[in-house]
Structures are given as structure tokens and as C-alpha cells.
Amino acid sequence: MLLREASLSLLIDRLPGAGVLVPADALLARLLGAGFDETGAGHALSLVTRVVFTNAKDILFAARFARHPTVTEVQRILAELPHDQLPHLRRISARQQAPADSRESLFELELEFMVVGLERLLAGGQPRERGR
Structure with a gap:
């Protein structure tokens, strides 16, 4: 829905109605049931x-x-700095520009991180202390 209503999605600051809460309630039911x-x-x-x-x-x-404005801004800042500064950020930033790194694959990886983390918590693993 967010992608279909592109112009509105960037401006969402409140929920439009109860209908959008149905998937949230379904997820909560599964989490509580688990x-x-x-x-x-x-x-x-x-x-x-x-x-x-x-x-x-x-x-x-x-x-x-054409690309996320933050990516453009990071590239601009890096171009203004000496080439020996921020080497790790430069390396990762260049890799993120590769066509193989699609948003869909990143989204799937983030979902996998969440699932693995939730499974760990459910199995009795404790969250790390804040500040570590």
C-alpha cells in the first residue's frame, strides 16, 4: 500500500483508519500464539x-x-574529503552502489535479521544490555 500510494506515503504522520490495523493485529496474534x-x-x-x-x-x-538523497549526500561529502579519510565508509558506500544490492534483497535480509532475533528471544536468549 505504501508503494502504491507513493506521493502520500512520504507524508504519513497518522493512521488513516482501522483497516490498516488488521495486519498489525494478525501479527500480534501470531507473536502471542508463538x-x-x-x-x-x-x-x-x-x-x-x-x-x-x-x-x-x-x-x-x-x-x-534516481537514488536516495542520503546516498547522494554521503557521496558528495566523501568526494570533498582526502581519499585516506573514512576508508571503511568509502568501501561500503561503493559496494552499496552496485546493482546487485537491490532494495528488495536488503528488505529480505532485514526481515531475516528480525526473524532470527525474535526466534532467539523466544528461545530464552536475553537481549544485550544497552550501551554495549
Whole structure:
């Protein structure tokens, strides 16, 4: 829905109605059914929602500006710095420009990170302490 309504998706600041909450409720039902408590299920829902919205906005920005404006800005800053500064960021930034790194594959990887993390938490793994 976010990608279909591109011009509106970049401006969303409130929910349009109860209909958009149906998938959220379905996800919560699955998380609670899998054994998460209300707090864990709520946190998982928040994480999934953020990843979905962020990816949709990134795709829309890239479509509107040929590539995401942040990527353009990072490239500009790197070009202004001496070549020996920020070598790791340069290397990763160049790799992210490769055609093989599609937004869809990145989204799938992010979902996999979430699933693995949620499975770990459900299996009794404790989240890392903040600040580490």
C-alpha cells in the first residue's frame, strides 16, 4: 500500500483508519500464539512496522530522485574529503552502489535479521544490555 500510494506515503504522520490495523493485529496474534508476552509482541510489532515504513520510504525516495538523497549526500561529502579519510565508509558506500544490492534483497535480509532475533528471544536468549 505504501508503494502504491507513493506521493502520500512520504507524508504519513497518522493512521488513516482501522483497516490498516488488521495486519498489525494478525501479527500480534501470531507473536502471542508463538509464546511472546504482550511486551515482547508489542516491541516486535514496532520493529516490523518501522522496517516496513522505512524501506517503503527509501524505495520511494530512490524512485523520485534516481537514488536516495542520503546516498547522494554521503557521496558528495566523501568526494570533498582526502581519499585516506573514512576508508571503511568509502568501501561500503561503493559496494552499496552496485546493482546487485537491490532494495528488495536488503528488505529480505532485514526481515531475516528480525526473524532470527525474535526466534532467539523466544528461545530464552536475553537481549544485550544497552550501551554495549
